[in-house]
Amino acid sequence: MVSLHKPEIKLESLKEDIKDFLKTSGWEKKLQNAVYSELNVFPSPCHPAAPSEHIKEPLAYMRKAQGSWEKRILKSLNSMCTELNIPLAQKRPANEQKELLNKWNEMGTDEPDLSLFRPVYAPKDFLEVLMNLRNPNYENGEQPSFRNHLGLIQVPLKVKDIPELKEDFNELGLNIGQLGIDDSAQVPPEFFENEHVHVGQKVLAEQDSAAAQQYVRQGCPTALRADLWALILNVSNQPEDILYYEQLKSNVIQHDLLVDNLIYKDVKLTASNDDYYFVFEDYLYQVLLCFSRDTSVLEHFTYSSATPPKSYIQGKLGMEEYAVFYPPNGVIPFHGFSMYVAPLCFLYHEPSKLYQIFREMYVRFFFRLHSISSHPSGIVSLCLLFETLLQTHLPQLFYHLREIGAQPLRISFKWMVRAFSGYLATDQLLLLWDRILGYNSLEILAVLAAAVFAFRAVNLMEVTSLAAAEAVLADLSTLKVMPLLQIFLFATVT
Amino acid sequence: MAGKVKWVTDIEKSVLINNFEKRGWIQVAENEDWNFYWMSVQTIRNVFSVETGYRLSDDQIVNHFPNHYELTRKDLMVKNIKRYRKELEKEGSPLAEKDENGKYIYLDFVPVTFMLPADYNLFVEEFRKNPSSTWIMKPCGKAQGKGIFLINKLSQIKKWSRDSKTSSFVSQSSKEAYVISLYINNPLLIGGKKFDLRLYVLVSTYRPLRCYMYKLGFCRFCTVKYTPSTSELDNMFVHLTNVAIQKHGDDYNHIHGGKWTVSNLRLYLESTRGKEVTNKLFDEIHWIIVQSLKAVAPVMNNDKHCFECYGYDIIIDDKLKPWLIEVNASPSLTSSTANDRILKYNLINDTLNIAVPNGEIPDCKWNKSPPKEVLGNYEVLYDEEMAQSDGTERDLRARPGQPTGVKGSRARESGKPVLTTWK
Numbered sequence: 008m009v010s011l012h013k014p015e016i017k018l019e020s021l022k023e024d025i026k027d028f029l030k031t032s033g034w035e036k037k038l039q040n041a042v043y044s045e046l047n048v049f050p051s052p053c054h055p056a057a058p059s060e061h062i063k064e065p066l067a068y069m070r071k072a073q074g075s076w077e078k079r080i081l082k083s084l085n086s087m088c089t090e091l092n093i094p095l096a097q098k099r100p101a102n103e104q105k106e107l108l109n110k111w112n113e114m115g116t117d118e119p120d121l122s123l124f125r126p127v128y129a130p131k132d133f134l135e136v137l138m139n140l141r142n143p144n145y146e147n148g149e150q151p152s153f154r155n156h157l158g159l160i161q162v163p164l165k166v167k168d169i170p171e172l173k174e175d176f177n178e179l180g181l182n183i184g185q186l187g188i189d190d191s192a193q194v195p196p197e198f199f200e201n202e203h204v205h206v207g208q209k210v211l212a213e214q215d216s217a218a219a220q221q222y223v224r225q226g227c228p229t230a231l232r233a234d235l236w237a238l239i240l241n242v243s244n245q246p247e248d249i250l251y252y253e254q255l256k257s258n259v260i261q262h263d264l265l266v267d268n269l270i271y272k273d274v275k276l277t278a279s280n281d282d283y284y285f286v287f288e289d290y291l292y293q294v295l296l297c298f299s300r301d302t303s304v305l306e307h308f309t310y311s312s313a314t315p316p317k318s319y320i321q322g323k324l325g326m327e328e329y330a331v332f333y334p335p336n337g338v339i340p341f342h343g344f345s346m347y348v349a350p351l352c353f354l355y356h357e358p359s360k361l362y363q364i365f366r367e368m369y370v371r372f373f374f375r376l377h378s379i380s381s382h383p384s385g386i387v388s389l390c391l392l393f394e395t396l397l398q399t400h401l402p403q404l405f406y407h408l409r410e411i412g413a414q415p416l417r418i419s420f421k422w423m424v425r426a427f428s429g430y431l432a433t434d435q436l437l438l439l440w441d442r443i444l445g446y447n448s449l450e451i452l453a454v455l456a457a458a459v460f461a462f463r464a465v466n467l468m469e470v471t472s473l474a475a476a477e478a479v480l481a482d483l484s485t486l487k488v489m490p491l492l493q494i495f496l497f498a499t500v501t
Numbered sequence: 502m503a504g505k506v507k508w509v510t511d512i513e514k515s516v517l518i519n520n521f522e523k524r525g526w527i528q529v530a531e532n533e534d535w536n537f538y539w540m541s542v543q544t545i546r547n548v549f550s551v552e553t554g555y556r557l558s559d560d561q562i563v564n565h566f567p568n569h570y571e572l573t574r575k576d577l578m579v580k581n582i583k584r585y586r587k588e589l590e591k592e593g594s595p596l597a598e599k600d601e602n603g604k605y606i607y608l609d610f611v612p613v614t615f616m617l618p619a620d621y622n623l624f625v626e627e628f629r630k631n632p633s634s635t636w637i638m639k640p641c642g643k644a645q646g647k648g649i650f651l652i653n654k655l656s657q658i659k660k661w662s663r664d665s666k667t668s669s670f671v672s673q674s675s676k677e678a679y680v681i682s683l684y685i686n687n688p689l690l691i692g693g694k695k696f697d698l699r700l701y702v703l704v705s706t707y708r709p710l711r712c713y714m715y716k717l718g719f720c721r722f723c724t725v726k727y728t729p730s731t732s733e734l735d736n737m738f739v740h741l742t743n744v745a746i747q748k749h750g751d752d753y754n755h756i757h758g759g760k761w762t763v764s765n766l767r768l769y770l771e772s773t774r775g776k777e778v779t780n781k782l783f784d785e786i787h788w789i790i791v792q793s794l795k796a797v798a799p800v801m802n803n804d805k806h807c808f809e810c811y812g813y814d815i816i817i818d819d820k821l822k823p824w825l826i827e828v829n830a831s832p833s834l835t836s837s838t839a840n841d842r843i844l845k846y847n848l849i850n851d852t853l854n855i856a857v858p859n860g861e862i863p864d865c866k867w868n869k870s871p872p873k874e875v876l877g878n879y880e881v882l883y884d885e886e887m888a889q890s891d892g893t894e895r896d897l898r899a900r901p902g903q904p905t906g907v908k909g910s911r912a913r914e915s916g917k918p919v920l921t922t923w924k
Contacts, residue, residue: 112693113693229768230772233773280756280757282756282757282762285759286692286694286761287692289692353769353772354773433765434768
């Protein structure tokens with residue numbers, strides 16, 4: 008801004024000068040990126056008279072269901088608290104603070120006694136709730152038949168069919184180059200890959216979020232992915248961001264939260280045992296413990312159907328002045344939560360940047376996977392989309408599995424809730440998450456789930472029990488995601 | 502030729518035996534007529550020893566070269582590499598070029614090493630140049646991390662100095678000889694953890710040199726956080742990555758065994774450091790393996806009945822430079838996890854496919870040029886014959902974005918050093 012103090016500045020041309028300055032200094036681009044980011048995250052403007060709860064979730068019965076679910080979770084958390092006689096939050100004594108600070112980079116070597124803690128809920132508990140969702144305004148008197156929906160989700164949300172998906176996911180088409188397909192060993196790089204990498208470098212040089220988002224629809228080259236995702240999520244790791252992270256870290260040092268134990272337990276149960284992610288165990292603690300204390304995450308509740316749990320200072324139950332959100336970020340972790348962070352460790356090794364990327368991914372995408380809403384990327388819609396795709400295009404398989412007591416959603420639910428983290432090989436997972444970012448939608452998770460069933464259909468037709476069906480689908484680590492998606496969307500006879 | 506291959510082994514490991522059985526081979530005893538013998542290193546010593554040895558017939562194959570220890574004993578490996586470098590320097594080869602500090606540019610891949618007690622005085626001179634350095638003492642003849650310890654003070658190895666002063670010094674039995682190497686105290690850390698690389702390399706012949714690298718190598722992580730602090734020098738869990746040692750640490754996990762695939766390493770490095778430096782690292786790793794084999798090739802007894810599968814241990818420092826730590830003649834065939842078992846089973850399978858063509862009774866006079874289809878997870882690392890007949894790019898072109906593979910390193914592996922493509 009120094010240049011604006013020069014005597015050459017003329018009042019008449021000030022407006023133009025500022026515009027030029029913004030352009031040349033790169034600030035115009037940054038502003039554009041910031042605006043673009045908001046457009047991606049926040050819902051479109053609606054009627055000025057619409058109450059805020061309608062912005063969170065337009066359908067009343069969904070709001071009610073989410074409310075009940077939250078009550079249940081909070082009750083479970085409170086009873087664990089009472090049972091174990093551990094406060095929800097307490098200040099750490101000074102010596103404990105010092106110890107934690109010293110051990111900050113190796114919390115994984117700590118072995119606290121976690122045997123008494125149980126995850127507040129697991130995906131299958133959540134599935135039971137979703138299965139019982141009903142729209143009270145929708146009377147479906149017909150007997151369930153082949154015409155009706157035979158799956159577990161029984162709410163009439165609108166989901167896309169394959170022609171619509173083909174349009175939306177146009178860049179996955181057969182005649183368009185993809186990373187994950189057209190960069191395999193047999194294809195000469197001159198056909199697609201070299202040019203794609205070149206374009207990626209240009210996009211990064213331009214620092215254009217919108218262009219990056221369009222670009223990653225065809226996949227990110229591994230060397231460019233970290234920067235491209237940061238550009239799309241508008242994460243730049245400025246000094247103030249680093250400072251903010253350090254502040255969160257000091258909150259962790261000073262105060263102990265009950266949910267910290269849930270986080271430890273989750274990491275120990277999931278990521279620590281994972282072939283790909285065990286290496287990053289310590290980073291997961293550093294991210295998730297800070298995440299729990301980050302009140303900026305509360306902002307996402309304006310557009311999420313969820314509401315952060317409120318707790319009251321002891322003895323002041325019901326008095327709003329003594330209400331606090333618990334945990335401070337309003338998000339209670341469940342079994343498998345740490346797997347949202349784990350794949351990101353392959354891309355970012357600097358804790359504060361890793362943290363911000365995860366936080367952005369959470370408030371943009373992951374929150375929809377464990378809250379009840381009618382949003383097209385919400386888990387309810389994804390489940391319905393999955394079941395509808397399967398029932399429409401593989402009716403024989405769907406019917407067979409249903410008959411043997413192996414409802415397909417029972418198997419695929421956990422994949423979708425975790426956005427396939429921990430089920431796919433990491434390089435494949437990252438290609439999948441490229442498309443989530445590129446299309447700003449989670450629908451691809453449902454499409455992939457259906458594509459996996461289609462791929463293993465022959466074996467699945469032979470099984471005669473749920474356990475056998477689970478076994479056929481137990482190991483997805485050898486799957487190549489992009490060919491599966493492409494074939495399912497563009498090469499299957501509809 | 503009719504008849505099934507008759508096999509013997511003195512290493513009772515399921516990954517071996519399952520592979521023999523699946524080929525329909527017949528187990529026999531050592532004193533019977535056998536075609537294939539998977540030996541321990543003790544046995545190979547007997548087979549080829551002057552007193553107890555015997556001639557192998559044309560239809561017999563063994564899994565070690567008679568004097569493999571030229572490569573697999575820590576002191577001899579270093580000796581051979583030093584000799585090789587000096588020879589190249591004498592010939593004026595560009596490979597032996599040195600930089601302004603007198604360090605070899607292309608051939609500095611073994612940490613500074615001395616034999617004890619023989620080179621004790623030389624070691625002391627080097628130690629005093631950098632008194633805050635840490636050194637690692639390794640017994641020449643042991644494996645699995647046995648007998649290894651770290652020192653950072655001369656007093657800790659006084660024992661070896663006293664002996665060297667004895668005028669009637671008789672060289673101790675090879676079991677008590679040690680090598681002392683500069684400890685790499687700036688290893689590349691991932692997730693804050695130290696690791697080393699285990700790569701499998703199959704050599705079917707030394708002259709001409711023909712070697713294959715197994716694509717599915719792995720990283721072995723230390724279970725305890727790495728710290729270069731002096732108080733932790735004694736904590737072997739921090740410093741040594743041998744699985745045999747890590748297995749007894751508190752944090753050892755039996756699902757993944759603290760192991761990562763090389764493809765994970767590549768993905769991580771490409772994502773966090775970029776493609777060029779990652780490719781360069783892997784090219785360098787291939788380079789140092791080939792150079793180590795070339796170094797011992799002249800002294801190896803290139804017995805045509807032999808092939809060998811080595812376990813190479815490599816450490817990468819935080820500047821992404823690979824260092825050759827040692828080469829194992831008998832890489833462990835014990836499986837610490839389910840994944841491990843599958844890997845080692847496939848390793849033996851692919852090894853046998855190359856060493857014993859078509860699974861039929863071998864003829865050691867064959868040209869040892871297996872067709873591409875049988876390589877399995879091996880890829881040609883260096884083929885001296887092919888390199889000399891044409892210096893053009895090999896048909897093996899690995900691809901960027903692929904988890905495994907090497908791009909463009911073939912030109913480097915040709916008989917003539919191609920320095921312009923190296924840097």
